Amino acid sequence: MLRALLLLCCLQSALLKDVEDPSWCVIDLSCAECTPDNMPLVTSARAADGTVRAAPGDELALSCGAGRFAAYPLRADLTVRCDAGRYRVAHDAALLSLLDLGCQENVYEDVQHSVEHCGPPLQGRSYQLRAGGGARHLAAMCYDADRALPVFARVSSAGTLQLAPHADARAPLSLLGNFDQMFDAGTRHAAERLFADDAGLARRLREIMRPERFDFAGQKLTAGRLLSPLYFDDQDVRVAEFASNKMAVWRSVAEGNLAHLQADVAALLRGARRAGRAVDVYAGTSGAGALRAAGGRRALRLRGARFPVPRYVWAVVVDRAAGRSLAVAVLNDPFVAVSEVREAVFCDSLCGRAGWLRELRRLRGYEVPLYGLAFCCSLHNFTVPELPSALLQHVRPGAEGLLTDFYT
Incomplete structure (x- = not known):
């Protein structure tokens, strides 16, 4: 021995x-x-x-x-x-x-693109890998350029999205198209600067709340990712670093239940891929975060009226062939009071029935507001306005429409 x-x-x-x-x-x-x-x-x-x-x-x-x-x-x-x-x-x-040994341009692109269920004034985007004369679409994003916030994004267990027929080749831009790209570059630059380091975010937040003398109790904001790197294979993880994929999240939430939820969603995608199942994941934000100050609740916007701290970060998994789905929301507010929880949780939570939520359900941590209070809904009871309503037609109502089992 x-x-x-x-x-x-x-x-x-x-x-x-x-x-x-x-x-x-x-x-x-x-x-x-x-x-x-x-x-x-x-x-x-x-x-x-x-x-x-x-x-x-x-x-x-x-x-x-x-x-x-x-x-x-x-x-x-x-x-x-x-x-x-x-x-x-x-x-x-x-x-x-x-x-x-660098390339002249990034191999991966974050470009304006037509995205289903994402119409003006919202802006569709594609995360893609360009090779030869075409592109492999890794994710689709619906972005609010006015607020500088990702609204929802979509990935697939297949590792690439099958989009409606369209032309990938770049054409000369019109005057309006050139203006849009100039504006897009400015937004991207502002997001990259804002989310470059947590220390800068902390200083900005303290300055915003300085007149209220708010006690953050050690809490800080960090750059959260709507689409986790865990959702992508191999070298494709780099698309999760695009500025349009980032948002402000409280650190205890980002490292707590948001991280647990994203780990579980990634495991579900891998299981679906092994089982030959086509599963889509929609991830999004909803609402505007605020802090209780002396004069009432103070909305958290990090650059003027832009870059709000979202109140919820959510994920929806959809197996269209089986007509099953599950929606999970994480409350991005570690300061929520007990009296506010009932209003914040807008459905009877079904997390206890979802066997694939292994990390999220561990030690019942999903019920702790400090780590981001998490709750699970059937898709038909998930009332965030940012969710594309067309998804409901692909999911059966009631218990038959719940995606609770892990793919094996």
């Missing part, structure tokens, strides 16, 4: 040494400082936990999709070999750092 234990420890030590050896080429896709501004796709290997690892001598195929490399303006694809932690380019033998 002792020999076996020693052998196991030696094997683990050897494995760790291999992975951490500086001669390996390790691409941490979640580290913005470790990758080029426009990181190419690694088409020869899959990422695990957001990281691509290559042993010394391994070849990697890099692609800029429909674009070109900044260092090689005539090439859209490169073959490189891992060489002592750097990358030996096959065609000219140059030894480069990964930071020197």
Whole structure:
């Protein structure tokens, strides 16, 4: 037994040494400082936990999709070999750092796009991977550009969305189209600055509430993601970092029941994929958060009348073929009073019946307001105005329409 234990420890030590050896080429896709501004796709290997690892001598195929490399303006694809932690380019033998191998443009795009159930004044967007003459649509977003807030977004267990026939090729913009893109760039820049770091958010919030001398009791805002990186496979997790996917969430909620809900939704998507089921996930925001101040409730808007803190963050899973669904809302208000809970929870919660909500139901933490009070509704009783009402026709009413079981 002792020999076996020693052998196991030696094997683990050897494995760790291999992975951490500086001669390996390790691409941490979640580290913005470790990758080029426009990181190419690694088409020869899959990422695990957001990281691509290559042993010394391994070849990697890099692609800029429909674009070109900044260092090689005539090439859209490169073959490189891992060489002592750097990358030996096959065609000219140059030894480069990964930071020197960026694309001229981002491989992933966040672009204006026609989105079902998202009409003016709301703005449809597509998160897509452009390759060759077409695009693979990873998610669709409905965005309120006036308030600078994501309204709802959609992903699928298939990993890509099947949208109505449309042209992906870019056409010359009209004067109005150019103006829209200019406005969109300004909103994107403001969102990137606002959500760049939590310390800046904390200072801004303190300044907004300074006249009321509000006691935050250690609570802070953070940049929450409407679509979790967990919803995407492999290198596609990078689309969750788009500025239009971000919103202000109280940290205890973001790290509490919102994180638990998103982990459960991601597990449901993986289970549906293994079972060959087509499941759509709609995620959204609703309402405007506020704090109780001396003069009444004070709405929380972080830049003038824009960037409100949403009152609810919600997710709806829909299995259209089975006619089943479940809606889950998380109250983004750790300060909610006991007397306000009845008004805040607008349906008789069914979370106790949903077996796939494993993380959310653990230790009944979904009932704790500090972590974001969570409650579950049938789709027909889910009354947030942001939810596309057309979804109701795909779901049976009553208990028969509840998606409560995990896909196996």
